Amino acid sequence: MLFKALSAAVYGIDANIIDVEVDFSGIKTTEDHFHTVGLPDAAVRESRDRVRAAIKNSGFDVPPTHITINLAPADIKKEGSGFDLPMAIGILGAYGALQLRDLSQFLLVGELGLDGGLRSVSGMLPVAVAARERGIKNLVIPKANAREAAVVEGVNVYPVESLNQVRELLNAAGNGGIHTEPFRMQTAEMLGELQHFHVDFADVRGQQTAKRALEVAAAGSHNILMIGPPGSGKTMLAKRLPSILAPLSFEEALETTKIHSVAGVLDADAGLVTQRPFRAPHHTISDAGLIGGGAVPRPGEVSLAHNGLLFLDELPEFPRNVLEVMRQPLEDRNVVIARASMSLTFPSAFMLAAAMNPCPCGYFNDKSRECSCTPPMIQRYVSKVSGPLLDRIDIHIEVPAVQYRELRAGAASESSAVIRSRVLAAREIQRERFTKASEKIYSNAQMSTRQIRSFCELGPDAERLLERAMQQQGLTARAHDRILKVARTIADLEGAPSITVPHIAEAIQYRTLDRSYWS
Structure with missing residues (x-):
């Protein structure tokens, strides 16, 4: 039978x-x-x-x-x-x-x-x-x-x-x-529910420049690296970044839930991932844990952070080989794991937020504490993060120590709700732009070289400013594209139809923490 x-x-x-x-x-x-x-x-x-x-x-x-x-x-x-x-x-x-x-x-x-x-x-x-x-x-x-x-x-x-x-x-x-x-x-009701966060940017004192950079990063889904001494608030800022990100669409939620379901980390009571993931692996993680792998390939942290945020604290403490395998997911937004019997592709369109000290002791360039590191020690420390990886990070921002007066200031800082409203307005501009152009992308950070030429046209003054910055700072072609993407996002935050000199100038400012920062 x-x-x-x-x-x-x-x-x-x-x-x-x-x-x-x-x-x-x-x-x-x-x-x-x-x-x-x-x-x-x-x-x-x-x-x-x-x-x-x-x-x-x-x-x-x-x-x-x-x-x-x-x-x-x-x-x-x-x-x-x-x-x-x-x-x-x-x-x-x-x-x-x-x-x-x-x-x-x-x-x-x-x-x-x-x-x-x-x-x-x-x-x-x-x-x-x-x-x-x-x-x-x-x-x-x-x-x-x-x-x-x-x-x-x-x-x-x-x-x-x-x-x-x-x-x-x-x-x-x-x-x-x-x-x-x-x-x-009722999936529509689940996604439409008000998202509650236990942390808020209103808790952060000072750091106006860093908060502005995080707002730009959230508006365009740009990768960001924060460099500063211990206790300056780098981790505090990164943990509040999800509170200003745009909500998930149903298609994004479905794709994210599939990954969490396969990995066995989905909350059975929820059934659907309704908030953008926030993953913060420890620096002792292996390359297989970060990228994915195993005899039976399973998603790694970069895939679990798909459509969300991956936070790497103490970036130079991660093994060099672990950081280097992340270059391909940052560029291609997917991970291909090949085995003798199969080859699997996991999506990994995540936003990277990283934090690091400027030197082993943490006080290089700090005005209140003296750095005890020698130049060779600093060079060995920062060389753990390769130039090609830094090139793939759109925004490099310095996070200095907060002064006493700022810590004790009575006036409340801008809340996450206020910042998020501006981020959502910029994201809506991007959505309309890419929908009208029949482009299947959701943010400025996802633009290809062809799309950059279409949506990031510069006037003569902005062109000359960018050319001068490229020559003086020795920036690569990849850094050139990142500057244009960030400038496009800054213009969107202002509701400006075209990129002007102030937008390019601010975007260039976010590249000054390249290798020249330690010279």
């Missing part, structure tokens, strides 16, 4: 539909012959013991027979415990315990406990997307994964807690229809 069910396997941030074919001989044997074929990994091969126990403890007697389960297509490696449920349903169907014989409109995913209960699995959002694209109407999954899967419209999500509930659901479908209402989520 042959019985077929449908499941899915996740690769990267996408899922493939898998046919689960169950065949049993009907001849009783003294030993249990249970074989799984179709490139299963260890977790899938071990599922035979879980499936046997779950079926038995759910009240069904499956005598020892020859059971063969094929996971097709057979040339794709199958990983994880999500095949437990379709395998168990396939066995029950093969033995005649199901009234519904055609499961072509049901996709089953879930890990079984020995008692027949269902446990959650990672990557349910890509599975729901794959089901919709394949035209499969019904998705039967563990209850813990319901909110995540219900984000996808066009698929009926049925959350279940046990193998017996799945059998009852399928039998009801075979007897004329399912009377249980599918689980629904």
